[in-house]
Amino acid sequence: MGRRVTLQTLADELGVSRTTISNAYNHPEQLSDELRDRILTTAERLGYAGPSAAGRILRTGRHHAIGVVFTDDLRFVFTDPDTTTFLQGVAEACADAGTGVVLLPSPVAMPVDQTALPHAAVDGFLLFSAAEAHPAVQTVIARQRPMLTVDEPDLGAAASFIGIDDRGAATTLTHHLMSLGHERIGAVTLPMSVDRLDGAGRRDLAAATGSPVRVVRERVLGVLDTGVEPVVWEAGANDPDAGRAAALELLRAHPEVTAVIGFSDQLAIGVTQAATRLGLDVPGDVSVVGFDDIPRASTWDVPLTTIRQPLVEKGRLAASELLAMIDDERAPSRHDLPIELVVRRSSGPARAHTSDSSN
C-alpha cells in the first residue's frame, strides 16, 4: 500500500492497458477523446504527476537536455559578458527545441569526479572556452556523447568546433594600428595556464606562440604575420582588473609602446584604466583595441575599437549544431564565424616618437 502512482496504477484503476495511459500523454491521436479525458481526470484525482522522466529516459535513450561545461571559476562564468551573452544564444536555441540546458561547472579546485560531470544526464556536451589540459575535457570525451567545443580546445575530428578566425582577426587589428602609424605594439593576453592563477606577467614570443591556449597562440601568430613583434604580457584573469594590472606593468616597462591590443574587451577596458592612471591619454598617447565587442565596449568612457564577433549567434549555432549531432547523427563539423573590425575612439594616430632613451 501507499505505493507511488504510476502508469500501472492508472491502468488498473481504469481497466485499460498501461500503453493506453502512456498514449494519452504522448500520442493523443491514438485514442478517443472520451477515453483520454477520463484518463486525465482520473490522473488528477489520484494525484498522478505525469509519466516519470526516469522511465522515459531509460526507454527512449533521450534526455532532452544538453550540458554546458565550464572550466572557469564560477566567479567568472556569470559575470563575464562573453559567457552570459553566449549562454543567451544557447538558451534561445534550446528553448526553441524544448531542450533543457544543464550548467556543468568544473572549477579547477574541485576533483572532476566530485562534479556532476561524470553522471550528468545529458545527450551531448558543449564546452565553452575550456582549457585543453583541464581534466574535465578527458572526462567528457570518455562519456562518448556528441560534443562541441567553442573557441577552445580544438579536438579535431573528435568534436565539432566553433570559433572565429583568430589569427586573421589579430592581423586585421594590427594592420589597423599600423595604418595609424603604430610600430611599437603591446599585447595583453588572456591567461595561458589551466588554472589561470599563477600566470600573470611578461612572456617572450616563444612562450606566447607555444601557449597551450589556442586563442592566445593564434592571435599572437596573427600579429606576427604583419611583421610586428609585440611586447606580450599575460593577464591573470579575463576581467578589467587583471587587464589593468598587466597593462600597468607593460606600459611602465615599455614606454615606447604606442598601442596595446587587449585579447578581450574586458582586458582592453582594464588597459585604458591603466593608461589613465599613468597619465596617458587614450588614444592621444596610447591606442587601445580589444576583441569581442561586448555591449560595454561601445558605452565605455573611451569607446573601444574592437573585433566584433556575434556572440548570441555563436551560442545559437553551437546549440543547434549539437542538437543536429544528437538528433540527426550529424558528423562533427567546423565553423568559423564572420568577424568585423569596429573602429571607435580608442584607436588613433600614433604619437610622435618619444626618445627611446627616455627609460
Added chain:
Amino acid sequence: MGRRVTLQTLADELGVSRTTISNAYNHPEQLSDELRDRILTTAERLGYAGPSAAGRILRTGRHHAIGVVFTDDLRFVFTDPDTTTFLQGVAEACADAGTGVVLLPSPVAMPVDQTALPHAAVDGFLLFSAAEAHPAVQTVIARQRPMLTVDEPDLGAAASFIGIDDRGAATTLTHHLMSLGHERIGAVTLPMSVDRLDGAGRRDLAAATGSPVRVVRERVLGVLDTGVEPVVWEAGANDPDAGRAAALELLRAHPEVTAVIGFSDQLAIGVTQAATRLGLDVPGDVSVVGFDDIPRASTWDVPLTTIRQPLVEKGRLAASELLAMIDDERAPSRHDLPIELVVRRSSGPARAHTSDSSN
C-alpha cells in the same frame, strides 16, 4: 552483435557479476583493488563509457540535478545582473554538492508543454521571480517535486520561499528620503503584468496595492506605511531603458516630485538618465534611490543610494534549502534575508519647493 557496451557486457567478458562491475564504479571499497583495476582496464579496452545515467536515475530515483525556472524573456535572464548574480550563488552551492543546474526558460510566448518543463529530469525546482499567473507555475506544481520560490510568487505551504522584507525595505528607503526633506515622491515600479509587455504607464494606488506581483504590492505598501502617497509609474521591463521611459513621463507629468524610488537599480539608473535628459541634476533637483545594490550601482555616474540585498547568498541559500528538501525531506521553509540601506550620492536634501503652478 554491435550492441552497446553495458555493465553486462563487462560482466560477461570478465566472468563476474553485473553487480561487481557496478561496485567497481560506485563502491570501490566493496571489491579488491586487483579486480577493480582489471575491470577498469577492460572497460577502457571495450570502450565502456561508464554506468549509464538513465539506468542509474531509474533505479535510484535521483537525478542529481535541480531545475531553475525563468518566466522572463530570455533576453533578460542573462543580461539582468540580479539574475546572473543569483545564478552564480545557485551554481556555487550546486557545484559543492555535485549537483547539476538545469536552466528551464519558459518564455511567455511559448506554450508550456513545448518547453522542457513538463519532462525535465530534475529532483526539484527553483522558481526565480516568476509571475504567479504564469502557466509554468502550475506545471511545476503538478510535477509534485520539492519546490522553492525566490521573491515571487509566495505559494504558502506548498513551497519554500526566500525573499527580503520588501515592505520594510520600502519603508526604510522612504524614511531616508523624508529625513532629507522630500515630500513628493515618485515610484517607478517593476512590471505588474504576467507578460510584461502591455504594462508601462501611470498607475493609481489601488492598482499598485492590488498588483498580482507581490514585490510591487509590498513595496508600495511599504511606502504608504510612512504616510507618503507616491506617484506610481509602471515600467515596461526591468532594464534602464524602460526605467528611463517611465521616469521621463513621470517627471514631466509631476514636476513637483523631488525624489523617485526605482524598484530596482536597473530602473533607478534609467531614472537618473531621464532626469539628466530633462536638465535636472541628481541629487540637486531630484533624488533617486533603487533596490538590490547591483555592482553597477556603485560605479554608475551617480552612485546610487539603494537597498543592498545579498544576491549571491540568496542563490546559495535557495539551492541549499532545495537540496535539503530533496535529500533530507525537509519541510518547506521561509526565509527573509537581511537587507541594508546603502547611502550614496544619488540622494540628497530636497530642493526648495517649486511653485506647483509651474506646469
Added chain:
DNA sequence: GGCTGGTACTGTATCGATACAGTACCGACG
C-alpha cells in the same frame, strides 16, 4: 573441531516507461 566475524563477491527483484507488433471491431463497398 566448531564457532565468529570479516571480506569479497553473486543473484534476484525492481525502478517506470515506451516501441512495436498484433488484434478486435466496425462500417463501407463492390
Added chain:
DNA sequence: CGTCGGTACTGTATCGATACAGTACCAGCC
C-alpha cells in the same frame, strides 16, 4: 457476402542499472 482499411486499443519485450539479501571462503581463536 467477403474483404478491405482504418480506428482504438492490448501485450510483451526491453531499456541499464543498483539495492539488498545472501553465500562462500578464510583466518583466528578457544
